[in-house]
Amino acid sequence: xxxxxxxxxxxxxxxxxxxxxxxxxxxxxxxxxxxxxxxxxxxxxxxxxxxxxxxxxxxxxxxxxxxxxxxxxxxxxxxxxxxxxxxxxxxxxxxxxxxxxxxxxxxxxxxxxxxxxxxxxxxxxxxxxxxxxxxxxxxxxxxxxxxxxxxxxxxxxxxxxxxxxxxxxxxxxxxxxxxxxxxxxxxxxxxxxxxxxxxxxxxxxxxxxxxxxxxxxxxxxxxxxxxxxxxxxxxxxxxxxxxxxxxxxxxxxxxxxxxxxxxxxxxxxxxxxxxxxxxxxxxxxxxxxxxxxxxxxxxxxxxxxxxxxxxxxxxxxxxxxxxxxxxxxxxxxxxxxxxxxxxxxxxxxxxxxxxxxxxxxxxxxxxxxxxxxxxxxxxxxxxxxxxxxxxxxxxxxxxxx
Amino acid sequence: xxxxxxxxxxxxxxxxxxxxxxxxxxxxxxxxxxxxxxxxxxxxxxxxxxxxxxxxxxxxxxxxxxxxxxxxxxxxxxxxxxxxxxxxxxxxxxxxxxxxxxxxxxxxxxxxxxxxxxxxxxxxxxxxxxx
Numbered sequence: 088x089x090x091x092x093x094x095x096x097x098x099x100x101x102x103x104x105x106x107x108x109x110x111x112x113x114x115x116x117x118x119x120x121x122x123x124x125x126x127x128x129x130x131x132x133x134x135x136x137x138x139x140x141x142x143x144x145x146x147x148x149x150x151x152x153x154x155x156x157x158x159x160x161x162x163x164x165x166x167x168x169x170x171x172x173x174x175x176x177x178x179x180x181x182x183x184x185x186x187x188x189x190x191x192x193x194x195x196x197x198x199x200x201x202x203x204x205x206x207x208x209x210x211x212x213x214x215x216x217x218x219x220x221x222x223x224x225x226x227x228x229x230x231x232x233x234x235x236x237x238x239x240x241x242x243x244x245x246x247x248x249x250x251x252x253x254x255x256x257x258x259x260x261x262x263x264x265x266x267x268x269x270x271x272x273x274x275x276x277x278x279x280x281x282x283x284x285x286x287x288x289x290x291x292x293x294x295x296x297x298x299x300x301x302x303x304x305x306x307x308x309x310x311x312x313x314x315x316x317x318x319x320x321x322x323x324x325x326x327x328x329x330x331x332x333x334x335x336x337x338x339x340x341x342x343x344x345x346x347x348x349x350x351x352x353x354x355x356x357x358x359x360x361x362x363x364x365x366x367x368x369x370x371x372x373x374x375x376x377x378x379x380x381x382x383x384x385x386x387x388x389x390x391x392x393x394x395x396x397x398x399x400x401x402x403x404x405x406x407x408x409x410x411x412x413x414x415x416x417x418x419x420x421x422x423x424x425x426x427x428x429x430x431x432x433x434x435x436x437x438x439x440x441x442x443x444x445x446x447x448x449x450x451x452x453x454x455x456x457x458x459x460x461x462x463x464x465x466x467x468x469x470x471x472x473x474x475x476x477x478x479x480x481x482x483x484x485x486x487x488x
Numbered sequence: 489x490x491x492x493x494x495x496x497x498x499x500x501x502x503x504x505x506x507x508x509x510x511x512x513x514x515x516x517x518x519x520x521x522x523x524x525x526x527x528x529x530x531x532x533x534x535x536x537x538x539x540x541x542x543x544x545x546x547x548x549x550x551x552x553x554x555x556x557x558x559x560x561x562x563x564x565x566x567x568x569x570x571x572x573x574x575x576x577x578x579x580x581x582x583x584x585x586x587x588x589x590x591x592x593x594x595x596x597x598x599x600x601x602x603x604x605x606x607x608x609x610x611x612x613x614x615x616x617x618x619x
Contacts, residue, residue, distance in 0.1 A: 224552035233497055234518050235575045237599060237612065239548065239555035244563050247546035252565075255544070255588050299546045349565055349573035350524065354544075 091198045091336045092486070094205070094318040094325055095124025096445045100280040101313035101433030109143050109213035110155050112314040117156040117209055120316035125326035127318055129207035131197050132158060132177035135190030136210070137437030139179070141225040142217045149177030152209065183229035183472030184386060186210070187315075187440025188341070188479030194319045195339045195481075204324055210441030211314040222310070229473050231347040243307055245348055245474055246387035247299035253355055253389060254301065257404030261301060264388035265292040266410025268305035268430055271385065274417060275427025277457035282311055282433030306388040308428070313435030315442045322486075332452045337373070337465070337484040340366035346476050355404075357390075357475035360397035364469065367480040373465060375399050378482075380422045380450055380460050381415075382443040382468040385429045394469060395423075397478075422460050425450060440470035440479060451485040489603045494610050499533075501612035504594055506572070508534035515570040538594030540568040540615065545578065545586050554600045566592055566615050580616035591618040 097119035099112055107115075113134075121128060132153050140146040152158075153174040161171035180190040187210035197203035214222065227236040230245065253259060268287060275281035287305065295303035322333065344359035345351050351358075368375060375398065383398075385391040392406035400421050401409050409415050415423040426432055426446045435442060447466035449455050455463075469480045499505040506517030507530045514525035515534055523530040543565040551559035562578040564586070578586060579597055592615040599612045 220551060220553040220556040223550055224554060227552050231575075233493075234500075236552070237610070238563060238575050238577055239551060239558070239561060239600070240563050240575055241548055241550065241552060243550070244546050244548050248544040248563070248565055251546060252544040252588070298550070299548055301546075345524070347518075347575065349575045351573075354565065354573070 088199045089201055089321045091195050091319050092322050092325070093334045093336070093448050094127050094320045094329070095120040095122070096317050096448050097123055098280055098315040098442060098445045099313050101282045101311050101435050103215045104312040105215065107312070109139060109145060109211060110151055112213065112312060113152050113209050113211040114156045116314045116316040117152065117207060120207065120318050124318040125329055127205055127320060127324070127326060129158065129205045129318060130175050131203045131206045132175055133190040133193040133206065133208045134177065134179040134211065135187035135208065135437050135441055136179055136212060137181060137183060137186045137229070138212065138214070138225050141228060142222065143213050148179045150174070153177035181437070182477040182479070184384065184436065184439060185470045185472035185477040185479045186437030187442070188468070188470035188481065189440070189477070191317070191440055191444055191481060192339045192341055192479055194317070195336050198319045198321060205318060205320045207316060207318055208441055209314060209316040210435065210438030212436035212438045213312050214310040214436060215312050234347050234349070242473065243299045243302065243387070246389050247302045249354060249393070249474060250301050250306070250389040253392070253404070256355065259407050262289070262292060263407045263411060264306055264392065265289055266407070266415070267385055267388040267391045268292060270410060270415050271424045271428040271430035274424055274458055275431030278426040278432060281427040281431055282309060283427070283431045302387065308386045308430045308434035310436060311433045313433060313438055313442065315438055315445045317441060317444055317448070332488045333486040334448050334451045335484050335486050336481060338367040338371035338482040340370065341477065341479045342366070343477050344475055348474055355393065357393045357397035357478065359478035360394050360469060360471065360475045363478045363480040364398045364467070367467070367482050371482045371484070373482065378421070378465050378467045379463040380425050380447070380466050382425065382428070382447055382466065383423055384439060384469055384471040385424060386434055386471070388430070390471060390474065391423070394471070397475070398469070417458060417460065425458050425460060426455065440468070443468035443470060444481065444483070447483045451483055489607050491608065494602065502596055504536040504538055504613055506534050506536060508532050515572055517568070517572045517574060536568050536570055539618065540566045540592055542586060542588055542590045542592060543567040543573055544588060562586060564615065577614045578616065579614040584617055592616060593618045
């Protein structure tokens with residue numbers, strides 16, 4: 088198995104990109120990632136996307152983005168030969184909100200196996216072409232269609248029921264989840280790609296508009312448009328003038344759990360998240376104490392708390408305290424959402440896992456600016472499909488400066 | 489319109505019919521033919537009583553398309569007395585506040601319209617405070 092290294096990264100800001108189409112968002116970062124990789128071109132493209140077919144009426148994104156990204160098999164110069172016009176292999180990987188992480192895993196496996204020399208992973212989501220009830224209906228397709236969505240359930244309502252049960256079982260105070268939003272917004276102030284760049288106060292959390300009791304507006308990450316991309320390869324294929332600190336993917340793991348939240352043995356335990364973290368740590372030969380930062384999937388504040396518990400950073404029912412007492416802050420014991428997380432950087436749906444990889448890589452490469460975790464060597468990233476019906480965990484490691 | 493899909497689910501929607509595992513006696517909803525408890529084959533039909541209690545709940549204001557004309561409504565995770573949890577709307581609440589542990593019972597109510605105004609009406613289980 089080959090060692091897989093990150094040759095290039097790119098991202099757009101997350102936001103309401105009215106002027107930019109889904110394909111343009113993706114192509115922008117695809118070309119930027121190639122440039123960041125010193126011109127290294129991929130032989131395979133893995134696209135992480137969740138709602139293209141529903142909100143944009145656009146499926147088959149692999150072929151579309153390989154086409155519009157100009158990813159030909161040959162150098163494209165001799166157009167008379169079909170092999171020159173044809174494009175690289177390309178496909179979409181879908182796992183709800185974990186699509187980006189699942190696509191990253193495909194790219195990782197392709198290079199690790201030796202079957203692909205250079206892989207590109209792009210995460211893209213275009214939320215804002217549609218507004219209101221249609222978006223909620225599209226999001227609900229990641230729940231159990233026959234036994235959850237048909238009841239009018241929304242992904243937010245699922246998280247709200249988890250939060251209410253969590254308060255009931257563990258006596259968390261009504262504002263116990265506030266620390267997740269406060270940390271996210273404080274960190275995003277230093278991230279020029281973040282959607283919201285102002286710190287918020289506890290008072291603002293208390294006054295926030297309720298969304299689905301007991302969750303308020305600050306417990307729910309804002310859905311918006313964005314694209315991020317990575318180029319993966321083997322170290323010996325890097326350009327001679329490659330200048331970034333070398334970062335490798337030390338481990339990759341994907342686990343699933345029951346689709347319906349009602350079918351969980353314990354709805355408050357993210358078993359898939361636990362398993363994928365344990366598998367990843369084992370494959371990387373690391374202890375969780377060695378992790379310097381954790382990019383969890385905070386589409387909802389309660390998911391962040393449950394992810395911390397499943398990852399073993401806090402016992403069941405205590406994950407919220409790591410946010411309340413500052414442990415997840417940039418100078419805390421386990422920095423999380425270091426560039427704003429989904430809450431403040433913005434929630435780019437199926438692209439989330441790729442944003443997390445780009446952010447973690449930039450931390451390990453020392454490119455995180457005012458949010459730099461000093462001496463960061465090992466980053467863990469995790470994205471979830473639904474309330475961890477899918478959980479994809481990667482561990483990134485700085486190899487050398 | 490998805491006539492065949494909703495027709496296939498009649499027994500679950502109207503009768504809360506799941507399965508009982510002949511090996512470990514676990515009650516299963518929805519039916520899935522493989523027991524999630526012991527892994528054995530489980531195809532014996534079992535009709536749940538419809539009695540249960542609220543495990544958790546929330547009120548939805550921003551509803552998905554197809555449900556927006558009935559918003560706000562309350563959804564819940566209901567723990568059936570035989571063991572499994574189901575996701576369902578709560579109905580006939582009146583001014584009664586909902587509480588975790590509140591006893592409820594199954595009723596059949598309209599879930600939504602299938603497709604546009606020409607679509608059939610889809611009925612299924614909801615739960616009301618136990619009378």
